[in-house]
Amino acid sequence: MDSGLRLIPSVIFASLSSIFAGYMMRLTATYKKLLMWCGISVILGSTFIYSSSRIDNAWWDSIICIPSRIGMAGIITAALIAMIANVTLEEQALVTSISYAFRSTGSTLGVSLASAVLQFTLARKINSSFDKLSHKIPDELIGQIDEIKAKVLEDPTYAFNGCPNFFKESIIQSYDFAGHAVFMFLIITGVATLVCLWPVHDRNLNEKQSDE
Secondary structure, rough: HHHHHHHHHHHHHHHHHHHHHHHHHHHHHHHHHHHHHHHHHHHHHHHHHOOOOOOOOOHHHHHHHHHHHHHHHHHHHHHHHHHOOOOOOHHHHHHHHHHHHHHHHHHHHHHHHHHHHHHHHHHHHHHHHHHHHHOOOOOHOOOOOHHHHHHHHHHHHHOOOOOOOOHHHHHHHHHHHHHHHHHHHHHHHHHHHHHHHHOOOOHHHHHHHHHH
């Protein structure tokens, strides 16, 4: 519950960002600069998330996701307007549906890849950490190692609920390492997003309206 509460500010700012993006495009009648700034915001926000640690306080956890959420909300809004502005009236419905299809596919694919990165990195880190402790493991826990590893991969809260104290710190550090691997994945996708936005052709939205 506490984690969910800390995400509320970023959700609110994401909604406001979409409204602000629409206002800026109405004010400037362009979208290219807005897309680029939002792309930069995503990268900076992802970098902030990567720099986080388990000792961060609650207020920092509550605001750290805001820049990336602002950037993504702005990109989604501006990209849709950019596509609509560059097609004929008859094609606007098709373009809108395509944008939503790619958004849904991208969200699902992104979550799946991030989950795969987490699981792969966590499994390798757990094996590495347990190997380093192999000569110190108490005799009564040696036969439980495979079971403990399986529970670690299945339940993120296992380190705090039922895990033998001997392995607790290693498991927490492994999750911290795997989480930062996912955060690095966010930075990479943010850079890829900015690269994809760079060739976008800017168009004066007022001229589009007058042409029609």
